[in-house]
Amino acid sequence: GENVEQHPSTLSVQEGDSAVIKCTYSDSASNYFPWYKQELGKRPQLIIDIRSNVGEKKDQRIAVTLNKTAKHFSLHITETQPEDSAVYFCAASIGNTDKLIFGTGTRLQVFP
Amino acid sequence: EAGVTQFPSHSVIEKGQTVTLRCDPISGHDNLYWYRRVMGKEIKFLLHFVKESKQDESGMPNNRFLAERTGGTYSTLKVQPAELEDSGVYFCASSKRIFMTAPIRTDTQYFGPGTRLTVL
Numbered sequence: 001g002e003n004v005e006q007h008p009s010t011l012s013v014q015e016g017d018s019a020v021i022k023c024t025y026s027d028s029a030s031n032y033f034p035w036y037k038q039e040l041g042k043r044p045q046l047i048i049d050i051r052s053n054v055g056e057k058k059d060q061r062i063a064v065t066l067n068k069t070a071k072h073f074s075l076h077i078t079e080t081q082p083e084d085s086a087v088y089f090c091a092a093s094i095g096n097t098d099k100l101i102f103g104t105g106t107r108l109q110v111f112p
Numbered sequence: 113e114a115g116v117t118q119f120p121s122h123s124v125i126e127k128g129q130t131v132t133l134r135c136d137p138i139s140g141h142d143n144l145y146w147y148r149r150v151m152g153k154e155i156k157f158l159l160h161f162v163k164e165s166k167q168d169e170s171g172m173p174n175n176r177f178l179a180e181r182t183g184g185t186y187s188t189l190k191v192q193p194a195e196l197e198d199s200g201v202y203f204c205a206s207s208k209r210i211f212m213t214a215p216i217r218t219d220t221q222y223f224g225p226g227t228r229l230t231v232l
Contacts, residue, residue, distance in 0.1 A: 004154070034220070043115075043225040044155070044203070089155060098143065098207070099168060100221065102155040 002027040004092050006103025014111055019080050021106045023090035024072040032093040033066060033073050034100070039086045047088075048075070080110045114138065116206050116224035124230045130192040133227045137186070137206030143167075144187050145207075145221060146179060150200040158202075161187060173198075194231045201226040 006023045013019050025033075034049035050057045050064045050073065057064050061080075066073040073092075077084055087107050091100040117136045125131050137144045146158040158177070159169040163184035172179070176195070181187040191198055203226045208219040 006154075036223070044223040046220050046222070049220070091155075097168070098221075099157050099160060100145075101157065102147075104152075104154045 002030075002092075002094055002101050004090060004101050004103045006090050006106060008106060009104065010107045010109070012109045012111065013080050015080060015082060017080055019075075019077045019084070019108055019110075021075045021088055021090065021108070022072060023074070023092075023103050024070075025092040025101070026071070027092065027095055027101075028068075028071065029095035030071075030092040031096065032098075032100075033064070034091050035064060035075050036089045036091065037086045038089065038105075044089060077108075080108075082110050082112050084108060085110045116204055116222050118202075118204050118224040118227050120227060121225065122228045122230075124232065125194055126232050127196055128193045130190065131194055131229060133189045133191075133202050133204075133229070135187045135189070135204030135206075135224055137204070138222055141206035141208050141222075142184070143207040143209070143219075143221075144181060145205045146187070146189055147203040147205065148200050149203065149226075150197075155203065158189075191229075194229075196231050199229055199231045201228050 004025045031052040036044035037047045038044040050066050061078045063076040087105045089105050090103040119134045144161040147155045149155045157171040160167045161181040164181050178190045204224040205221040207221045
C-alpha cells in the first residue's frame with residue numbers, strides 16, 4: 001500500500017543552524033504535501049504545504065522542496081530558534097484524493 | 113474563528129468498556145476526518161466525512177469502531193468494546209471544501225488537540 005517514509009526520527013541542532021527533514025512517498029499520483037508541527041501537548045499545526053505543480057515554496061525561515069521524479073520532498077528550516085523545537089510530520093495525499101498519509105515524525109531539538 | 117475541538121482530552125478505560133470521543137469541527141467545514149496515532153508511529157487515517165456522509169472509511173481498524181456525524185456538524189467515534197491495542201491519540205481534523213476540478217484540491221486540514229485514549 002501507499003506509504004511515506006520520514007528521516008531522521010530525531011534531530012538536534014544548535015540555535016542558528018539549519019535543519020533538514022526528508023520524506024519519500026510511494027504513490028506517484030500524490031499531488032499535495034503538507035508539513036505539520038506539533039509542539040508538546042498541542043495540536044498539529046500546518047506550517048507549510050506544496051502542491052505537485054510547484055518545485056519549491058518558501059515562507060520566511062521555512063522552505064519545502066519537491067522532487068516528483070524521485071518522489072521525495074524536504075523541509076528546510078534556516079536560522080533555527082529554540083521555539084522551533086517540536087515534532088514535525090510530513091504527509092502526502094493519496095492519489096487524487098484529500099486523504100493524507102503521514103510520516104512517522106521527526107523530533108527536532110534546537111539547543112540555545 | 114474557533115478551532116477544532118475534541119472531548120475528552122484524556123480517557124482511561126478498562127479493556128472491554130466503551131468509550132465515545134467527540135469532535136466539533138470548525139463551523140462551516142464540510143469535511144471531517146478522524147486520525148489515530150499509536151505511540152511513536154505515524155498519524156494514521158481512519159475515516160472521512162463529507163457533511164453527514166462517510167466518504168471513505170477504509171482506515172477503520174475493525175467493526176468495534178463506529179463513527180457518526182448526524183446532521184453534518186459534530187462527529188462521534190465510539191469504540192466498543194475497547195481493546196489494549198486501541199490506545200493512542202485520536203485526532204480529528206476538518207477542512208472547508210473540495211475543489212471539484214482536476215486535479216481535485218482540498219483546503220488545509222485543521223487539527224484538533226486530540227484525545228489520548230488509554231485502555232488498561
